Amino acid sequence: MILLKLIKKFGKINSIVLFICILLLLLEFVGHRHGEFKIEEFLFFPALFGYISCIIIFKVGVALRSIFMRDEDYYD
Amino acid sequence: MINSLPPGFIMFIGAFLIPFLPKLGRQVYMIFLVLLSSFSLFNGFGTHLTINVLDYNFIINHSDNLSLPFAIVFHIAAFITIIYGSHKDDWKENIAVISYAGAAIAALHAGDLFTLFFWWEATAFTSVFLILSGNSTRAYRAAFRYIVIQVGSGMFLLAGAVLFLYTNGNALLGQMSIDDTSGLLIFLAFGIKAAFPFLNGWLQDTYPEASEVGTVALSSFTTKLAIYALARSFAGTDILIYIGALMTFFPIFFAVIENDLRRVLAYSLNNQLGFMVVAVGIGTELAINGAVAHAFAHIIYKGLLFMSMGAVLYRVGTCKGSELGGLFKYMPITAVCSIIGAISISAFPLFSGFVAKSLIMSSLGYEGLSFIYFMLLFASAGVLHHSGIKIPFFAFFAHKSGHKPKEAPLNMIIAMVIGSVLCILIGIFPSIFYQILPYSVEYQPYDFSHVLSQLQLLTFAAFAFICLWHFKIYPPELNSTVLNSDWFYRRMFPAVISNIVDGLKILNEKFSLNCFRSFSTIKNFFHDIMFENKVIDREAGFDTQIVLQIFGIIVFILIFIHLK
Numbered sequence: 001m002i003l004l005k006l007i008k009k010f011g012k013i014n015s016i017v018l019f020i021c022i023l024l025l026l027l028e029f030v031g032h033r034h035g036e037f038k039i040e041e042f043l044f045f046p047a048l049f050g051y052i053s054c055i056i057i058f059k060v061g062v063a064l065r066s067i068f069m070r071d072e073d074y075y076d
Numbered sequence: 077m078i079n080s081l082p083p084g085f086i087m088f089i090g091a092f093l094i095p096f097l098p099k100l101g102r103q104v105y106m107i108f109l110v111l112l113s114s115f116s117l118f119n120g121f122g123t124h125l126t127i128n129v130l131d132y133n134f135i136i137n138h139s140d141n142l143s144l145p146f147a148i149v150f151h152i153a154a155f156i157t158i159i160y161g162s163h164k165d166d167w168k169e170n171i172a173v174i175s176y177a178g179a180a181i182a183a184l185h186a187g188d189l190f191t192l193f194f195w196w197e198a199t200a201f202t203s204v205f206l207i208l209s210g211n212s213t214r215a216y217r218a219a220f221r222y223i224v225i226q227v228g229s230g231m232f233l234l235a236g237a238v239l240f241l242y243t244n245g246n247a248l249l250g251q252m253s254i255d256d257t258s259g260l261l262i263f264l265a266f267g268i269k270a271a272f273p274f275l276n277g278w279l280q281d282t283y284p285e286a287s288e289v290g291t292v293a294l295s296s297f298t299t300k301l302a303i304y305a306l307a308r309s310f311a312g313t314d315i316l317i318y319i320g321a322l323m324t325f326f327p328i329f330f331a332v333i334e335n336d337l338r339r340v341l342a343y344s345l346n347n348q349l350g351f352m353v354v355a356v357g358i359g360t361e362l363a364i365n366g367a368v369a370h371a372f373a374h375i376i377y378k379g380l381l382f383m384s385m386g387a388v389l390y391r392v393g394t395c396k397g398s399e400l401g402g403l404f405k406y407m408p409i410t411a412v413c414s415i416i417g418a419i420s421i422s423a424f425p426l427f428s429g430f431v432a433k434s435l436i437m438s439s440l441g442y443e444g445l446s447f448i449y450f451m452l453l454f455a456s457a458g459v460l461h462h463s464g465i466k467i468p469f470f471a472f473f474a475h476k477s478g479h480k481p482k483e484a485p486l487n488m489i490i491a492m493v494i495g496s497v498l499c500i501l502i503g504i505f506p507s508i509f510y511q512i513l514p515y516s517v518e519y520q521p522y523d524f525s526h527v528l529s530q531l532q533l534l535t536f537a538a539f540a541f542i543c544l545w546h547f548k549i550y551p552p553e554l555n556s557t558v559l560n561s562d563w564f565y566r567r568m569f570p571a572v573i574s575n576i577v578d579g580l581k582i583l584n585e586k587f588s589l590n591c592f593r594s595f596s597t598i599k600n601f602f603h604d605i606m607f608e609n610k611v612i613d614r615e616a617g618f619d620t621q622i623v624l625q626i627f628g629i630i631v632f633i634l635i636f637i638h639l640k
Contacts, residue, residue, distance in 0.1 A: 014542050021539050024532050033525045036441025036449060040529065049450075050533035053457035054540035061332030062551060069333060074557040075566060076214075 021047070080125040082137035083116040083147055084181025087154070088198065091175035095167045103162040106174050107155065113181065114151045117144065123187060135187025135248070141514040142368070143184045146304045148512060149372045150181045152498070153296035153379055160383055160491035161289035172205035173293045180297035184304060189237035189247040189262070192305070196233055196265075199298055200226030206290030207282050218285040221562070225278040226298075229268035236261030252309045263310060269302035270353060271346050273322045277562025279346055280330075284338035284395070288386030291338060295345060295382050296375045303352045303371050312359025320357055321451045323350025328458030330560065335553050337395045337467055338385050341378070344421070344463040347455060348374050354452065355436045358443055361515040366435030368513055373428035373502055377420035380495035381467060384414035387488050388471055391481035397466070397553035402476040410484045411472040413492035420499040422464035422534055423456060425527045428502035431509060434521040434530075457537040464534075465541050470553060 007015040025044060035041050090109045094102055116137075121144075125137040139147070154177035161173060179202055183195030200223060207219040239258035241247040252259040271279045283294050310316060324347050331343035348370070355367035387410045388403065389395045404411045416427070423429035433456070440449040483489070502509045506521055544550040 010546065014546060017535065017539055017542055021535050024528065024535055027528055028532075031524050033528050035525065035529060036437065037446050044532070046529040046532035047536040049453060050457050050460075050536035051540045053454045054461055054537040055544075056454075057328055057332060057458050057461050058540075058544055058550070061329050064329050065333050065551075065554075068330070068559040069554070070557045070559060072555045072557055 079116060079119060080137055081116065082125070082182045082185035083113045083139075083151070084178040084183075084185070086113045086116075087178030088175050088182060089178075091171045091178065094171050094174070097167075099165045102167065102170055103158065106158045106170060109174060110151055110154050110158065110177075113178065117147055117151070126187075132190070132247075133188070134191050136191055137185050138187030139185055142304070142308060142364075145368050145372055145512045145514065146184050146300065147181055149375050150177060150184065150297065150300075153177070153293075153375050154181075156376075156379060156383075156491050156494055157289065157293045157296065159494070160292055160386070160488055162487045163485045164289065166209065168205060169209045169287065169289060172202055172209065173289065176202035176206065176293060176297060180301050183301055186249060188249055189233070189240060192249055193230060193233050193237055196269075196301075197227065197230045199301065200230060203294055203298060206293055207286045209287040209290050210285045211287065212285070215285040218282040221566075222278055222282040225268060229265045232261050232265035232268070236263075236265060249305075249308060251311070254310070254313060254315065259309075263313075266302050266305045266310070267319075269298055270306060271299060271302075271323070271349055272319055272353075273326065274561045274564075276323075276327075276346050277560050277565070280339055280342040280560050281562040283342045283345075284336055288389050292379055292382045292386060295341075295378050299345065299349055300371050300375055303349065303356065303367065306353065307356045307364055307367055311356055311364055313357060316353050316357025317445065317448055318357075320350045320353030320355075321448050323347065323353055324452055324455035324458075325350070328455060328462060330558055331458075331462035331466070333556075334558050335397050335556055337397055337400070337471060338382065338389070339558075340397075340462055340466060341381055341385060344381075344459065345378055347459060348378065348421070350455070351433065351436055351452065354448060355439065358439050358445075360439055360443070362435060362442065362517050362519070363439035365510070365513040365515055365517055365519075366432065366439055369432040369435055369509070372509075372512075373420070373432040373499075376495055376498050376502075377417045377428060380413060380417035380492060380499065381421065381463065383488065383492050383495065384410050384417060385467070385471065387484035387492070388481075390488070391484060392479050396555065397470040398555050400471045400477050400479070401474040402472070403479065403481065404472040406479075406481050407472070407483050409489050410492065411468065413489075413496045414468045414472065416496040416499055418464045418468050420503070422460040423530065424534060425522065425530060426500070426503045428499045428509075430530060431503055431506035431521045434526060435519060438519070453533070457533060460534050460537045461541060465538060 010018070025047060028044060033041065035045070039045065087109045090105075090112075094105070097105055117139075119139065121140045123135055123138045125135075127134045127136055154174070157173055157177070161169065176199060179195050179198035183192060183199060186192035186195055204219050204223045204226070207215055207222055209215075210218070236258045237247050239256075239261065240252075243256065243258060252262060254260050254263045268275045268278075279299070283291050286294055306316065327343040327346040327350075331340045331347070334340045334343060352367045352370050352374075355363040355370065385395055387407065388400065391407065392400065392403070394400065420427040420429045423433045437449065437452065440452065484492070510517070510519065541550070
């Protein structure tokens with residue numbers, strides 16, 4: 001019941017992505033995941049790296065708006 | 077004789093018959109030219125044609141394991157572009173597409189620097205008409221800037237080639253070093269076309285101004301020709317690793333804030349070139365394989381993304397994220413193809429981007445370049461953000477835009493489906509794909525660690541976007557211009573020159589110095605060119621270029637005769 005409510009609130013596709021995310025985290029315990037570098041073998045490293053990168057890109061992008069954004073006809 | 081001509085030459089020459097053919101005959105003829113040209117691919121490796129002029133051997137047709145994969149994918153790209161553009165009855169654009177593709181393919185088979193220079197310039201002069209086919213004042217001005225920069229690259233190449241010939245006694249296209257002046261000049265020439273940081277302004281400035289077909293053709297050839305040239309002459313040059321890493325890094329942020337979706341793709345193209353440049357910089361067999369594989373896969377999925385956005389532009393009339401949305405209902409096939417392109421470029425397992433990018437990431441791992449590795453990993457998350465999500469999401473989903481277009485024309489759909497199928501096939505059968513790469517390397521992209529790491533990285537990056545969008549933190553797209561390195565020559569330099577001239581003029585008036593009298597004329601000249609207050613006469617612009625070209629060639633011949 002609570003789960004259905006959550007899905008309704010978060011949207012179907014979003015819930016599916018969330019479900020896949022959880023599944024991928026669980027897969028970490030199925031086999032040994034080695035990486036090119038030692039630090040990559042840290043638990044959930046790629047997941048954390050991906051999530052944080054995306055937030056940083058968004059934050060920096062928004063900050064850059066004030067510096068690099070001009071009117072549409074700036075060069076005209 | 078025909079067999080010994082370089083592939084692409086027949087396309088370049090055959091283009092001149094196009095105006096005399098009817099519309100349907102033209103399309104069939106162009107495809108016929110591509111097929112005819114592709115036959116010379118199977119000539120085998122080695123030098124097939126040299127021409128001796130003025131005691132100098134021009135190596136016109138030389139093929140080896142590095143040029144072959146590029147030549148194959150250039151033919152595929154030409155084929156797809158022709159199908160994609162066949163709804164249009166525009167012989168000028170047709171000529172531009174086929175001769176541009178032909179020149180690029182022939183350039184791959186140049187064995188010496190002067191032959192390369194000829195085709196290098198040929199790609200510039202043929203492709204500028206694709207930008208002009210955008211058919212707007214903006215497109216015309218962009219074309220003018222484009223040709224100046226492309227010819228500039230050619231001039232660096234010519235200067236480098238002449239110096240190289242002078243110091244080494246030959247001008248063979250082989251491994252070079254940036255420690256000599258000649259090597260540095262040639263490196264710069266390649267760097268301009270490969271859109272190195274601060275030399276990249278032309279790419280984002282001009283590609284989105286071309287027609288929908290023109291952009292697809294442009295995205296395939298020029299920049300990848302530069303990657304090929306770098307791989308041939310500067311493989312293993314350390315500085316390329318850092319240049320490439322910067323190239324992957326900075327365009328991400330600009331792509332996030334850019335509104336024009338084709339310009340977002342141009343930033344993303346720049347970012348993808350960065351991956352290839354890093355791989356060329358590493359220079360090991362695995363890395364060169366990675367660069368070539370990535371260029372191969374990239375031409376197809378980037379073409380696919382540009383095709384889908386071109387279809388949207390063709391049907392809706394705009395490509396701005398702020399004015400699009402909700403098109404999935406009306407253009408479902410285009411949307412699905414765009415999503416396949418987006419998944420491929422994001423390097424999801426089972427798609428072409430994954431099998432190509434893995435080679436580069438692994439070669440970084442083997443060399444122990446951890447910092448660059450994590451920069452590229454960060455860039456991979458960025459690719460997902462701006463190409464993987466932003467492009468399909470803002471065009472086909474997001475909010476309702478009110479546009480109710482028809483599905484793309486049949487020929488466009490066919491071209492996009494071919495691209496999509498290739499993306500998937502390369503992803504599913506990497507071992508066949510790896511066979512055409514320059515070196516035979518045993519490599520298995522699909523193992524538990526690779527696949528799980530990549531999936532975790534990408535799905536969590538996507539999940540971050542979902543959270544930002546769901547909780548309404550992600551700002552809406554805004555109509556805007558984003559400043560890029562073209563600002564330096566479109567705004568800063570003209571302003572600086574204008575101020576200096578103003579200052580001198582004041583000095584002149586105060587002290588009535590005759591020698592400064594002509595400065596006001598110079599100032600007006602710069603105003604006309606740079607600030608574009610007056611529309612420059614179209615022919616005059618090209619005349620200047622042609623005069624410059626002829627001047628360059630005369631200088632070259634004089635030096636050449638002098639050396640002999």
